[in-house]
Amino acid sequence: MIKTIYIEKQVANHPRTREILARFPDTTQIYCERYGEIFNRKAQSFRLQKKQPALILAKKHKGFVLPAPEAYSIGAKENYYFSHMMNCLYDCRYCFLQGMYRSAHYVLFVNYEDFANEIKNKIQKTDKEIHFFSGYDCDSLALEPVTKFLEYFLPVFRKYRKALLEIRTKSTQIRTLLNTEPFENCVLAWSFTPAEIAAVLEHKTPSVDRRIISIIKLQEKGWRIGLRFDPLIYSSEYQSQYRKLFADTLQICNPELLHSVTLGSFRLPKGYFKSLQKMYPDERLFASPLEEANGMFSYKAQIQSEMLNFCREEILNYIPEEKFFPCHNAI
Amino acid sequence: MIHLICALKCEAKSLIAHFRLKNCSDSTSFPLYVSQDKQISLTISGVGKINAAAATAFTHAFLQTSKQDIWLNVGIAGHKDLEIGEVIIAHKIIEQSSQQSWYPQILYSPPCQSMEVLSCDRPASNYSDTIFSDAVFEMEAAGFYATACRFATSELIHVVKIISDNQQHPADKISTPFVADLLKDKLEIIDQLIASLRQLAKDMDSPNESPDYYDQIIEQWRFTHIERNRLKSCLNRWHVLYPDENPMKVLDGSLQGKDVINQITNKLDTLPVYY
Ligand code: SF4
Numbered sequence: 169m170i171k172t173i174y175i176e177k178q179v180a181n182h183p184r185t186r187e188i189l190a191r192f193p194d195t196t197q198i199y200c201e202r203y204g205e206i207f208n209r210k211a212q213s214f215r216l217q218k219k220q221p222a223l224i225l226a227k228k229h230k231g232f233v234l235p236a237p238e239a240y241s242i243g244a245k246e247n248y249y250f251s252h253m254m255n256c257l258y259d260c261r262y263c264f265l266q267g268m269y270r271s272a273h274y275v276l277f278v279n280y281e282d283f284a285n286e287i288k289n290k291i292q293k294t295d296k297e298i299h300f301f302s303g304y305d306c307d308s309l310a311l312e313p314v315t316k317f318l319e320y321f322l323p324v325f326r327k328y329r330k331a332l333l334e335i336r337t338k339s340t341q342i343r344t345l346l347n348t349e350p351f352e353n354c355v356l357a358w359s360f361t362p363a364e365i366a367a368v369l370e371h372k373t374p375s376v377d378r379r380i381i382s383i384i385k386l387q388e389k390g391w392r393i394g395l396r397f398d399p400l401i402y403s404s405e406y407q408s409q410y411r412k413l414f415a416d417t418l419q420i421c422n423p424e425l426l427h428s429v430t431l432g433s434f435r436l437p438k439g440y441f442k443s444l445q446k447m448y449p450d451e452r453l454f455a456s457p458l459e460e461a462n463g464m465f466s467y468k469a470q471i472q473s474e475m476l477n478f479c480r481e482e483i484l485n486y487i488p489e490e491k492f493f494p495c496h497n498a499i
Numbered sequence: 500m501i502h503l504i505c506a507l508k509c510e511a512k513s514l515i516a517h518f519r520l521k522n523c524s525d526s527t528s529f530p531l532y533v534s535q536d537k538q539i540s541l542t543i544s545g546v547g548k549i550n551a552a553a554a555t556a557f558t559h560a561f562l563q564t565s566k567q568d569i570w571l572n573v574g575i576a577g578h579k580d581l582e583i584g585e586v587i588i589a590h591k592i593i594e595q596s597s598q599q600s601w602y603p604q605i606l607y608s609p610p611c612q613s614m615e616v617l618s619c620d621r622p623a624s625n626y627s628d629t630i631f632s633d634a635v636f637e638m639e640a641a642g643f644y645a646t647a648c649r650f651a652t653s654e655l656i657h658v659v660k661i662i663s664d665n666q667q668h669p670a671d672k673i674s675t676p677f678v679a680d681l682l683k684d685k686l687e688i689i690d691q692l693i694a695s696l697r698q699l700a701k702d703m704d705s706p707n708e709s710p711d712y713y714d715q716i717i718e719q720w721r722f723t724h725i726e727r728n729r730l731k732s733c734l735n736r737w738h739v740l741y742p743d744e745n746p747m748k749v750l751d752g753s754l755q756g757k758d759v760i761n762q763i764t765n766k767l768d769t770l771p772v773y774y
Binding site for chain 2: 201210365404
């Protein structure tokens with residue numbers, strides 16, 4: 169429950185700001201010049217703020233659409249991501265956002281129109297297939313009732329068939345999607361780890377079962393689905409845990425509507441890893457058999473390749489190779 | 500530990516009595532009081548942001564405060580129409596001279612309302628003629644807050660003000676006993692605030708203390724400085740995965756420090772990880 173909203177003075181009169189403030193009349197509303205005055209300060213505890221994050225309404229000035237890391241590709245040569253929001257309602261222990269940001273408050277950039285213009289520019293400048301990813305610096309759906317992200321951006325993409333929008337989520341906030349006509353160039357991509365692992369590491373997220381129910385409902389409506397097994401988390405029982413997860417998720421997917429399946433190994437830049445480990449010194453994940461190479465922490469090479477091979481073989485029991493994009497990296 | 504910073508002796512008086520603080524005679528720069536269990540301190544800074552900043556820095560240096568400590572600036576303030584005796588907590592502090600702002604993070608249900616606090620260089624006499632007409636006026640918050648943020652995490656640093664003057668009851672009517680009584684009446688709110696902050700502080704990143712067997716191993720084998728760090732991190736890992744087991748059990752016949760580390764690491768890599 170949001171109790172405090174910070175508002176950049178320059179977006180105080182933006183219609184989206186006014187709508188959000190009207191929705192939360194009982195919050196403490198505090199005006200600021202720039203969101204960085206709150207978000208980027210030193211001496212903040214991400215872990216404490218995560219107990220009661222505030223919402224910050226701000227304006228983004230540049231970098232609306234950025235090239236996506238190559239490992240993100242699901243078939244197109246041109247890949248971009250955009251983040252209307254920073255930080256997430258959920259609290260996954262492996263989440264790199266905890267290492268990247270000083271603050272756990274949610275920053276919502278209300279000037280969606282500027283994002284949309286930049287997206288349109290990118291689409292118009294190419295004749296190739298072009299993919300846009302949302303959900304890199306936040307969960308795209310989790311705060312939908314507040315952000316109305318889908319309400320705004322689905323119509324933007326519906327007009328451009330050659331531009332695919334991937335919405336990455338763990339959320340079950342699907343009401344807007346159920347009330348919207350599906351379209352071909354939008355993929356709703358759910359991330360999964362096995363239920364036992366999710367229960368321990370993915371705090372505040374809907375259970376694996378509830379995510380699967382959301383997928384079933386959206387498929388019935390005709391939406392295209394993606395499955396993201398990212399990051400792969402090692403446990404001594406990973407084979408049975410992932411085998412069950414693949415069966416539970418891939419078996420319910422309608423092959424016609426299943427757009428893609430990706431695998432991503434657990435990787436964190438050294439600096440982020442150290443911050444997370446300091447934040448949660450008792451977390452088993454960070455005491456797993458990890459190693460550092462080229463400034464990145466990941467599972468030891470042998471474990472990683474065994475897991476990737478195992479998962480690949482299992483997944484290919486269910487889907488054709490052209491829908492499979494292995495070795496996606498969390499970063 | 501909790502550190503209270505008050506500008507005036509009369510503001511501090513009730514707090515000193517309430518928390519049974521004893522004067523610390525070693526402190527010569529600022530009057531400083533500490534509870535017997537060393538869990539609460541109070542420093543009297545004198546008026547103004549420079550004094551508040553200096554007293555905060557002094558308290559940190561004198562008591563060797565830690566990042567998990569709680570800091571409170573408690574004092575009186577003015578407002579155009581808030582009632583005398585009303586308690587507020589700052590959610591924004593503006594330094595009048597520089598227009599710089601700070602935003603204390605209130606991550607609990609506060610026992611009183613939160614407001615903007617304007618830290619002035621001089622006592623404010625005009626309650627309405629200002630662009631910050633709804634702010635609470637005082638003189639220490641900016642100096643205190645900016646300094647305390649160097650030593651602790653901002654979520655545990657707060658400014659609490661009790662309204663002592665307003666348009667109807669201007670500052671020149673304030674007397675020392677009046678201030679002392681004002682504070683005395685509001686101790687319950689300060690107690691509630693401290694209880695919330697203590698609860699919050701429990702969730703601070705706990706410092707990664709080395710397990711007991713670290714010292715035993717250090718005594719038994721020789722390690723270089725770098726090896727000690729490696730040992731510490733592999734024993735921390737051990738402690739997380741096997742809190743009830745002593746790794747000394749797996750160490751057999753190792754002659755050199757690095758062999759000890761390798762033995763523990765090898766063992767860790769072969770033990771199962773369950774979720
Ligand atoms: S859902 Fe994604 S963005 Fe949110 S906390 Fe988990 S990993 Fe991070």
